[in-house]
Amino acid sequence: MGYLSRSIFLLFFILTVTACSQPVDSNATPEGFTLIESVTKTQDDNGDPVLPYTKYKLDNGLTVLLHQDSSDPIVHVDVTYHVGSAREEVGKSGFAHFFEHMMFQGSKHVADEQHFRIISEAGGSLNGTTNSDRTNYYQTVPANQLEKVLWLESDRMGFLLEAVTQQKFEVQRDTVKNERAQRYDNAPYGLLYERVSEALYPVGHPYSWPTIGYVEDLDRVNVNxxxxxxxxxxxxxxxTLTIGGDIDVEQTLAWVNKYFGPISAGPEVNNTPKTLVTLPETRYISMEDRVHLPLIYLSFPTVYGRHADEAPLDLLAEILGGGKNSLFYQHLVKQGYAVQAGVSHPCQELACSFNLYALANPEKMPSLTDLEKVLRDAIADFERRGVTEDDLKKVQVQFEASTIFGLQSVSGKVSTLAFNETFAESPNQIARDLERYRAVTKEDVERVYKKYIKDKPAVVMSIVPHGQGQLIAAPDNFSLPERQLPEYPELDESQLSMRLVTETFDRYQVPEAGPSPVVKVPESWHSALTNGIEVVGSQVDETPTVTLLLSIEGGPLLDPKDKAGLASFTAAMLNESTTQRSAEEMALALELLGSRISARASGRFTEIAVSSLSENLDATLALLEEKLFSPKFDQADFDRLKTQALQSLAQANKDPGALASRAQLQLLYGDQRIGLPDRGTLASVQSITLDDVKAFYANHYSSAEAQLVVVGDMDRKAWLPKLQFLADWKGESVTFPSYQEFPDYLEPTIYIVDLPGAAQSAIRVVRRAMPYDATGDYFKAGLMNFPLGGAFNSRINMNLREEKGFTYGARSSFSGGKTLGRFVVSTSVRKDVTGAALTEILRELANYSANGVTKEELTFLRQSVSQSEALSYETPSQKAGFLRQMQTYGLTKDFATSQGHIVAEVSKQELDTLAQQWLSPDDMQILIVGDAQQILPQLTAMGLPIEGIALAP
Structure with missing residues (x-):
């Protein structure tokens, strides 16, 4: 049995195990619904897999999809509207995304900000997303909270506009502007896709403007x-309303009909015609940005979603730029011309694009003119190389493996059904998609290359550092025409045709939750290998997959200060060549298995994570053994990784968030190893040699410090023989160096990292705090912080985002490890309100530390934290994380039960005492990354000492 057929067999298995749909009698379909189809089988007539579901239409046109999965006591609800930025009008960009924000601002029967509060209080999670073609809103909650979610979603579908006010409109307009500033205008390369899309698509094309919208468009419109x-x-x-999880079908349909049935249909919606996009000639465009690495980006227009040529174009992208065996990696990265390079073929409903990029290594390839030549040589090499059997096989296996891993959660299943219904008008697409990729031939790939890429026009975008315009690939030969905006008449509310909803019951009444589900922490077994390595495992039969976490205590904290980043560098080298295989050969072996092995170092630990299909576990573990015990530590690999690391660090010095994280460590811990980032600094990484890496591996990769977590569809008896290759591993215990004295601050001071031209200011208010504990003051401090800055409805976020419109988001948190901890308030705000935002943060801290939590907030946190346990152990990775936490801190199996008792019983007085102890503004230090010239006048007026902070080189 080959890789392809084995993977398909596994997919059949997962669907057989997890699909619990019951046959639905069409004669018993509830009033108000039309049963469209009921799919209960797990494979079709050709032997291909199917995800079971039932599909209904309400009389008002709402599509309803139900999928039963009783493996965990949770449900996931997704409402997908077939509207994104592509359905906006010219000059009114950003509406779809804007409305995503407005949908969380309350509706007729749901008070302002209560949607977040109700879902949080129910122990759930929620969000919304917008792209060019759809907007979706989703919640994952304990199963007993389903009716409440349907009430909330139906109320904003049917009764949103009654609650929309000019004030809410203005606040959310500011919030969207802050989001744009944070994610686009203030982010390195943040305007790349916006500029490329403007050049790639004709003026007025639905994809020619960004989903986030233009600020001038947002400013132009009004609430009507x-x-x-x-x-x-x-x-x-x-x-499309999609509901999956531990549901009762009959009851769920009754609730859907009750809450959604009375909502009248909107105007008829027809699909937008799909036409291929073409370019008359290659368009060169460029911009200068706050970046360190010059970037070149080529974009070719191709087809549209689900076009017959989509799959072979995807495979072509993988051959050219997917992983270490790709032509881009070989021509650009391995040769040192680029720090990163890749190829992708993202598809949208109306158009796809074939995108190629490379981040230049300035030491070897500063000019993007030369880099474009190397890039095009790599493309041309495809014609000489052609398509291999391994190319086809690895893409097909990876596609099938990703399908299986994507179905590990109920949210993954629901999302799959909703996406397929929205864009293919049928949820039943898994088998069809597998067949599309399985059917691709070598000839198909070569054909689409010639049809869409070879000698075809593209948009070529150059992004270079400020003042280095000479590095662009070629002079600009395209500029966006001046926008011609239609004259839209100003709308008056009287011109709007409001949709009426017949209210047949009291919608102001919040539905009661059902009986709380019984939530059990993952069952686990414990063992030890003969060399003392502790093994903790859990058997999970929902999917034929395994997850393995190998942790070695002794990560970056063992770095010498002058070689900070050594542990991270050593872990990175484990991802390269072994004595038996080159890095490319190892990557191919994993790709053909649909497996992943990755090593990384963080804090006290080096961790190696493994994921595999169960059937391929033995072969994957053999590769793990090779990586762990036979690293080659090749000089060429080292030189390449070092160049990439140095260039990445230089780029991070342009990023506000990265600078804030780095400065925060220095402020808290001073001039010692723990005061530097895990991956080091430019100076420390520059000093690392290959001999240092070899010595770190020899001295600190020790079985004496290793622990193992395994989760999968196997029991202890099956696991232990497979892990025996680790039993011969030897090593001595390591000793962590003692910390030096930490900085002693006499008074709160504002420390500024100057970033000229920054559109936003990154603010951190910080102090050292207690280390981690599972049931003591650390855990209780986390509860205490929940109403202050741990939830969306927290005081800090509501103040800065929802009331003032200063930021896209603000939060506070306690974080701790074995020996140290810290408290941090973090946000990014418009530079013109830096002082005002900081004043509000300090005011909130002062008020909370003085007066503590309110009784209502205490009730809120109790309900939120206790109910959320149902969501904590669903996926194999969540189970592995839970077991890893137990293992790291030596916790007993009942620690989660003890935490539950604390949540239920902790007193207001205990929490208030912790707030007084840890949250006084007088004990905080303030860090701001921003344009000093612009923000200094605001900060000076606050009367606090102000200093610049010089980051370690």
Whole structure:
């Protein structure tokens, strides 16, 4: 049996195990519904896999998909509206995303900000996302909270506009602007896709503007424009409601009909015609940005989603730029011309693009003109190389493996069904998609290369550091025409045709939750190998997959200060060549198995993570053994990784978030190893040699410090023989160096890292705090912080984001390890409100430390934290993380039960005492990364000492 057929067999197995749908009698379909189809089998007539579901239509056009999965006591609800930025009008960009924000601002029967609060209080998680083609809203909650979610979602579908006010509109407009500033304008390379799309698509094409929108468009419109957008696109007939998890079908349908049935349909929605995009000639565009590494990006227009040529183009992208065996890696990265390089073929509903990029290594290839030549040589080499059997096989296996791993959670299953229904008008696409990729031939790949890529026009984007315009690939030959905006009449609310909803019950009444589900922590077994390595395992039969975490205590904290980054570098070298295989050969072996092995170092630990299909576990563990015990430590690998690391660190010095994280460590811990990032600094990494790496591996990769967690569809008896290759591993215990004295601050001071031109200011308010404990003050401090900055509805976030519109988000948290901990308030705000935002943060801290938590907040945190346990152990990776936590801190199996008792019983007085002890502004230090010239006048007015902070080189 070959790799392909084995993987398909495994996919059949997963669907057989997890699919619990019951046959639905069409004669018993509830009133108000039409049963479209009921799919209960786990494979089709050709032997291909199927994800079971039932599909209904409500009389108002709402599509309803149900999938039963009783493996965990949770449900996932997704409402997908077939509207994204592609359905916006010219000059009104950003509406779809704007409305995603507005949908969380309350509706007629749900008070302001209560959607987040209710879901959080129910122990759930929620979010919404917008892209060019759809907007979705989703919640994962304990199974007893399903009715409450349906009430919330139906209320904002049917009754949102009654609660939309000018004030909410203005606050969310500011929030969206902050999001754009943080993710686009203030991020290195943040405007890349916006600029490329403007050049790639014709003026007025639905993909020619960014989903986030243009600021001038957001400023131009009013609240009635937004209401009109909702009325046009947010009808039930343009939505798919997908519910999966531990559900009762009959009861779920009754609730859906009760809450969604009375909502009348919106205007008819037809699919947008799909036409291929072409370019008349290659368009060169460029920009200067706050970056260190010059970037070149080529984008070719191709097809559209689910076009017959999508799959072979995906495979071509993998051959050219996917992994260490790709032509881009061989021509660009391995030769040292680029620090990174890759190829992708993202597809949207109306258009796809074939994208190639390379981040230049300035030491070897500063000019993007030369880099473009090397890049195009790599493309041309495809014609000489052609397509190999391994190319086809690895892509097919990886596609099938990713399908299996994607079905480990109920959210993954629901998302798959919702996506397929929205864009293929049928949820039943898994087998069809597998067949699409299975059917690709060598000839198909070569054909699409010639049809869409070879000698075809592209958009070529150059992004270079400020003041280095001479590095661009070629002079710009394209500029976006001046925007011609239609004259839209100003809308008055009286012109809006409001949708009426017949209220047949009291919608103000919040549905009661059902009986709390019984939540059990993962069952586990404990053992030890003959050399003392502790093994903790858990058997999970839902999917034929395994997860393995090998942790070695002695990570970056063992680095000499002047060689900070050595542990991270050593772990990176384990991902390269072995004495038996080159890095490329190892990568291919893993790809053909659909497996992953990756090593990384962080804090006290080096960790090697393994994921595999169960059937391929033996072969994967053999590769793990080779990587762990036979690293080659090749000089060429070392030189390449060192160059990449140095260039990456130089780039991080342009990023506000990275600078804030780095400066925060220095502020808290001073001039010692723990005061530096895990991956080191430019100076420390520059000093690392290959001999240092070899010595670190020899001295610190020790079985005496190793622990193992395994989760998969095997029991202890099956696991232990497979792990015996680790039993011969030897090594001595390591000793961590003592910490030096930490900085002693006499008063709160504002420390500034100057980043000229920054559109936002990154703010951190910090102090040292207690290390981790599972049931003591650390755990209780986390509870105490929940109402302050740990939840979306926390005081800090509501103040800065929802009330003031200063930021996209703000939070606070306690974090701790075995020996140290810290408290941090973090946010990024508009530079013009830096002082005002900092004043509000300090005011919130002062108020909370003085007065503590309210009774209502205490009730909120009790319910939120206790109910959320149902979501904590669903996936194999979640189970592995839970077991790893137990193992790291020596916790007993009942620690989660003890935490539950604390949540239920902790007193207001205990929490208030912790707030007084840890949250006084007088004990905090303040760090701001931003444009000093712009923010200094605001900060000076606060009357606090201000100093610059010089980061370690």
């Amino acid at each position: 424009d937004l209401k009109a957008f909702f009325l046009r696109w947010y009808g039930p007939n343009n939505a």
